[in-house]
Amino acid sequence: MKFFKLFVLMAAAVVANPTLAAGDAEAGEAKAAPCAACHGPGGSKPIAGNYPKLAGQGEAYLVKQLQDYKSGERDNAIMAGQAANLSEQDMADLGAYYASQEAEAGQADPDWVEQGAKLYRGGDMANGLPSCSGCHGPAGQGVDGAKYPHLAGQNAQYVEEQLKAFRAAGRNDLGDNVIKRTNDPASMMQTVAAKMSDSQIKAVASYITGLSK
Structure with a gap:
């Protein structure tokens, strides 16, 4: 039981999955320059073990996390500041870029x-x-x-x-x-x-x- x-919760989460803006990985690479300070070039080598690797992460998941940081649904002072001025297109582009990178x-x-x-x-x-x-x-x-x-x-x-x-x-x-x-x-x-x-x-x-x- x-x-x-x-399983029911998992199915509900899949159904409640809104359509995302199309991300541009090339545009995302330029926008990701500030992110490299913590997550490393390409998102594969963070500066500390408590920072996540972003390379290879799913685009839709990354967009959701950025949206949640911006809205305050996910609490993190550093990321809230980073996400505050991002548009939906910025988030989609960043998601597309990191999703295109090779995870290690x-x-x-x-x-x-x-x-x-x-x-x-x-x-x-x-x-x-x-x-x-x-x-x-x-x-x-x-x-x-x-x-x-x-x-x-x-x-x-x-x-x-x-x-x-x-x-x-x-x-x-x-x-x-x-x-x-x-x-x-x-x-x-x-x-x-x-x-x-x-x-x-x-x-x-x-x-x-x-x-x-």
Whole structure:
């Protein structure tokens, strides 16, 4: 029953997927110059592990994140400032540019690979935790039409922090300084992350960084 409910949420998110403006990757390359200061040239080599790799990310997903930063639905002071003056066309162009770039795999921690692989591919059925591959694909390629992000090669620290932020979103017993993330379609990631322990989050995040599309 738990898995059926999650499937219904996934289906609803796919249906509620508005048409995006057509992005121009060449125009996006010029507009991405300021982004390189944090995310690196082409979005493949961020300056820190808690910054995401953008190269190879789905265009529709990137556009949604920029829209959410601009609207405040996703809370991040730095990105709010960067997105504030972007038009819908700017966002589409940036999304198209980064989607056209080649993603690079990272290095998974061998100590976490076995557990991470089991969770990513099979979930934890005893605790109602679905597999990550069900939405993000067996190779972490994502589903851009549904705005499910490409995960393969993503920085492990960034993935870990985002999963904890999704998990924190459903709790009221945490301080105001705890980062919470609530911009996932139909609260799907909040529902998933709420079932995950710290060790499960670390294992999945490490496994993900070693995946290659």
